[in-house]
Amino acid sequence: MYPTSTRRTILATTGAFLALMSPLAWSHLGADGGLHAHDGQIIGSLIDGALHPLTGMDHLAAMLSVGAWSALSLNASDRKLDLKAMVTAPTAFACTLLAGALAGMAGVTVPGTEPMIAASLLVLGLLVATRLKLGKGTGAALVAMFALFHGLAHGTELGGHAMAALTGMVASTALLHGIGMAAGLALRDQGHGASRWASRLAGGGVALLGLGMLTPAIAAAI
Numbered sequence: 510m511y512p513t514s515t516r517r518t519i520l521a522t523t524g525a526f527l528a529l530m531s532p533l534a535w536s537h538l539g540a541d542g543g544l545h546a547h548d549g550q551i552i553g554s555l556i557d558g559a560l561h562p563l564t565g566m567d568h569l570a571a572m573l574s575v576g577a578w579s580a581l582s583l584n585a586s587d588r589k590l591d592l593k594a595m596v597t598a599p600t601a602f603a604c605t606l607l608a609g610a611l612a613g614m615a616g617v618t619v620p621g622t623e624p625m626i627a628a629s630l631l632v633l634g635l636l637v638a639t640r641l642k643l644g645k646g647t648g649a650a651l652v653a654m655f656a657l658f659h660g661l662a663h664g665t666e667l668g669g670h671a672m673a674a675l676t677g678m679v680a681s682t683a684l685l686h687g688i689g690m691a692a693g694l695a696l697r698d699q700g701h702g703a704s705r706w707a708s709r710l711a712g713g714g715v716a717l718l719g720l721g722m723l724t725p726a727i728a729a730a731i
Contacts, residue, residue, distance in 0.1 A: 560681070574637050578637045578640070634719055
């Protein structure tokens with residue numbers, strides 16, 4: 510499907526992006542403890558919204574995993590990629606994330622948000638590791654359910670110019686999905702076991718992250 514040089518370029522680009530983002534990714538709350546500063550200006554809010562999905566390893570891993578799984582779950586034998594099938598789940602995630610963020614900005618709270626975010630990492634990580642193929646509707650519904658809780662968490666923290674912040678957040682989410690899909694396409698089997706093991710390790714790492722977050726999140730919610 511892809512020549513070796515192209516696959517290496519995709520993987521190198523993805524790795525470089527993650528390396529650049531890692532200082533932001535290790536803190537869900539960010540440097541200011543979750544109270545993101547807004548100057549009330551459109552550009553400032555746009556930038557803040559774009560950075561928001563990058564300021565928590567939970568959100569970052571979930572969005573990359575949705576994109577990667579969407580590519581990895583395609584039939585490896587297909588010569589022609591079903592682009593519509595590949596973008597269905599990421600589109601559902603981004604749209605529901607926006608809806609959840611709007612609800613969060615309006616003050617809506619839902620019990621169990623943090624446990625559901627942790628559970629999303631566990632499930633999405635397992636999907637990446639197993640490359641489980643689901644129907645388009647089922648896959649879209651599953652990731653949309655998780656996206657709602659990610660959106661609620663974002664919405665309670667966003668401020669400033671609402672539409673600019675939301676635009677930046679959705680654009681950043683789409684970028685992360687795209688990077689995930691590129692990585693997934695690069696790791697699709699081409700007769701080499703190494704790509705399958707790489708996706709298993711990546712998915713397993715995300716699942717372990719979710720599992721590690723799940724118990725304390727449940728305890729805090731009780």
